Amino acid sequence: MGGVGGERPGSLRVGLLDSTLREGEQTPGVSFTVEQKLEIARLLDQAGVAMIEAGHPSVAPDVREAVRRIIGLKREGIIRGAEIVAHSRAARSDIEEAASLEPDRVAIFYGVSDIHLRYKHRVSREEALSIIGEMVEYAREHGVKVRFTAEDATRADYGFLVEAVRAARDAGADRVSIADTVGIATPYAMRRLFESLRRDVPGVEYDVHAHNDLGLAVANSLAAAEGGATIIHVTVNGLGERAGIAPLEQVAVALKRHYGVEVVDLKLIPQLSRLVERYSGVPVPPNAPVVGENAFIHKAGVHVAGVLRNPETYEPYPPEWLGRTRDYTIDKYTGRRGLQARLERLGVRVSEEELQKILQEVKRRSGARWLRDEDLLEIAEEVTGRALRPRPPEEIEALVTVKCEANVYTTSVARRLSVIPGVEEVAEVTGENDILLRVRARSPVELNQVVEAIRGTRGVRETYTMLVLRRIPLSDGARPQAAGRG
Numbered sequence: 001m002g003g004v005g006g007e008r009p010g011s012l013r014v015g016l017l018d019s020t021l022r023e024g025e026q027t028p029g030v031s032f033t034v035e036q037k038l039e040i041a042r043l044l045d046q047a048g049v050a051m052i053e054a055g056h057p058s059v060a061p062d063v064r065e066a067v068r069r070i071i072g073l074k075r076e077g078i079i080r081g082a083e084i085v086a087h088s089r090a091a092r093s094d095i096e097e098a099a100s101l102e103p104d105r106v107a108i109f110y111g112v113s114d115i116h117l118r119y120k121h122r123v124s125r126e127e128a129l130s131i132i133g134e135m136v137e138y139a140r141e142h143g144v145k146v147r148f149t150a151e152d153a154t155r156a157d158y159g160f161l162v163e164a165v166r167a168a169r170d171a172g173a174d175r176v177s178i179a180d181t182v183g184i185a186t187p188y189a190m191r192r193l194f195e196s197l198r199r200d201v202p203g204v205e206y207d208v209h210a211h212n213d214l215g216l217a218v219a220n221s222l223a224a225a226e227g228g229a230t231i232i233h234v235t236v237n238g239l240g241e242r243a244g245i246a247p248l249e250q251v252a253v254a255l256k257r258h259y260g261v262e263v264v265d266l267k268l269i270p271q272l273s274r275l276v277e278r279y280s281g282v283p284v285p286p287n288a289p290v291v292g293e294n295a296f297i298h299k300a301g302v303h304v305a306g307v308l309r310n311p312e313t314y315e316p317y318p319p320e321w322l323g324r325t326r327d328y329t330i331d332k333y334t335g336r337r338g339l340q341a342r343l344e345r346l347g348v349r350v351s352e353e354e355l356q357k358i359l360q361e362v363k364r365r366s367g368a369r370w371l372r373d374e375d376l377l378e379i380a381e382e383v384t385g386r387a388l389r390p391r392p393p394e395e396i397e398a399l400v401t402v403k404c405e406a407n408v409y410t411t412s413v414a415r416r417l418s419v420i421p422g423v424e425e426v427a428e429v430t431g432e433n434d435i436l437l438r439v440r441a442r443s444p445v446e447l448n449q450v451v452e453a454i455r456g457t458r459g460v461r462e463t464y465t466m467l468v469l470r471r472i473p474l475s476d477g478a479r480p481q482a483a484g485r486g
């Protein structure tokens with residue numbers, strides 16, 4: 001492959017620390033239950049993350065309980081590979097509480113920028129160095145591995161940062177996390193910072209923790225890894241304080257795409273993303289990289305024509321990496337090639353002239369929305385004058401009630417359902433159910449497929465299907481009169 005995007009900057013020795021359960025729960029409005037945390041932790045381990053930051057036990061009883069039980073899963077061998085990390089302030093009480101649960105590692109954070117020293121900790125640099133040394137040593141006395149986190153490291157004076165990292169290393173920390181706590185680093189500065197630290201303070205391994213306030217978290221994390229960081233902190237869907245931190249899914253795919261490193265099983269990413277979306281209640285936008293609904297949906301005719309010949313024309317990596325599939329929409333942006341391919345997929349062959357007419361009609365009708373296959377076939381029938389849709393003697397009509405998962409937007413689910421072929425009407429309703437659908441199918445097998453598609457839609461918890469046995473046509477005389485004073 002040529003060009004800038006095809007360059008391989010070289011291989012990296014790097015793994016992921018997932019902090020969905022700690023940093024991710026610092027997202028405003030997010031609170032996972034203990035059971036949800038266990039489920040997320042198990043899936044993260046299955047995916048192959050190197051470390052799970054399970055929480056900060058001193059925060060609240062349920063946070064402590066989740067950390068305790070995740071450590072229990074590790075002990076029982078249910079979580080197999082991931083190292084379990086407990087977060088802690090540089091305070092004896094926090095360290096004792098964290099260490100008493102016997103995690104693999106305690107991570108002790110302490111702000112190292114002058115802003116943090118002066119306004120938050122209200123200590124001098126000398127005092128800070130002795131607190132860092134003492135607290136790391138105190139944790140080590142409890143028999144756990146220790147990571148020291150230099151919080152706000154990217155705004156710290158470099159000379160002092162070096163002293164702080166040395167103090168942590170000399171007291172027994174084998175890892176140091178360099179945190180871009182307010183997301184102000186640039187990739188170039190980040191790479192140089194890690195290169196310098198590795199030169200000036202060898203003998204420890206480095207983590208990078210990059211916030212996304214300026215949308216640079218992924219770029220900064222990759223740059224840090226190029227500079228020598230061996231662990232990248234991520235959260236599923238990029239959850240975290242303010243704009244969050246580097247999203248697991250983006251970092252994992254970028255590492256494979258750019259460096260040929262597969263740090264997690266990419267095929268588990270869609271499941272992880274949906275699970276965390278559901279439990280966090282934070283919706284994944286359709287245009288989110290990797291996990292967004294539109295990540296592999298093409299629209300413009302020129303793109304579709306290219307993708308039909310070779311998907312690489314408009315895809316940086318194939319959806320198959322994630323077990324996803326590509327698709328394209330039919331609307332006013334469609335061109336001849338895409339339209340023809342779609343018609344062929346539907347088993348419809350048309351002449352050049354008919355194709356042109358259908359295209360004109362598509363462009364005239366679609367407006368802001370995209371056309372379903374059914375709509376397209378209807379247009380094609382009108383243009384060609386041929387019956388293109390098989391018409392069995394009877395159609396089955398059904399009403400399907402849908403209950404949505406807690407914490408999902410009913411309107412998003414309704415929108416997803418509305419594009420399922422066979423779904424003719426969608427209404428959001430009050431009462432026990434959230435959505436009512438009118439469905440039409442040509443056979444019981446087809447009805448079953450439609451219902452399966454509904455049940456498999458993200459956000460759908462439960463469905464109930466009622467077959468319509470008979471419709472009673474209302475004669476004019478039987479039609480209820482509008483209430484009026486007349």
Ligand SMILES: CC(=O)SCCNC(=O)CCNC(=O)[C@H](O)C(C)(C)COP(=O)(O)OP(=O)(O)OC[C@H]1O[C@@H](n2cnc3c(N)ncnc32)[C@H](O)[C@@H]1OP(=O)(O)O
Nearest residue numbers: 026056058059060089090091109110111120121151181241
């Ligand atoms: C950048 C990051 O995200 S780091 C992770 C931050 N994590 C959290 O804050 C977890 C959620 N926090 C909490 O539940 C609470 O803040 C607790 C339990 C940690 C502490 O609660 P409280 O004791 O009531 O203190 P409060 O939150 O009001 O203030 C923080 C105190 O911790 C001190 N502190 C802050 N950071 C540190 C640190 N790294 N090491 C030691 N002490 C610290 C502050 O100076 C302040 O002390 P003060 O009360 O003497 O002024």
Ligand SMILES: O=C(O)CCC(=O)C(=O)O
Nearest residue numbers: 109149151177179181209
């Ligand atoms: O412990 C860490 O590595 C990071 C702490 C944190 O969340 C931050 O500084 O933003």
Ligand SMILES: [Mg+2]
Nearest residue numbers: 023181209241
């Ligand atoms: Mg953070």
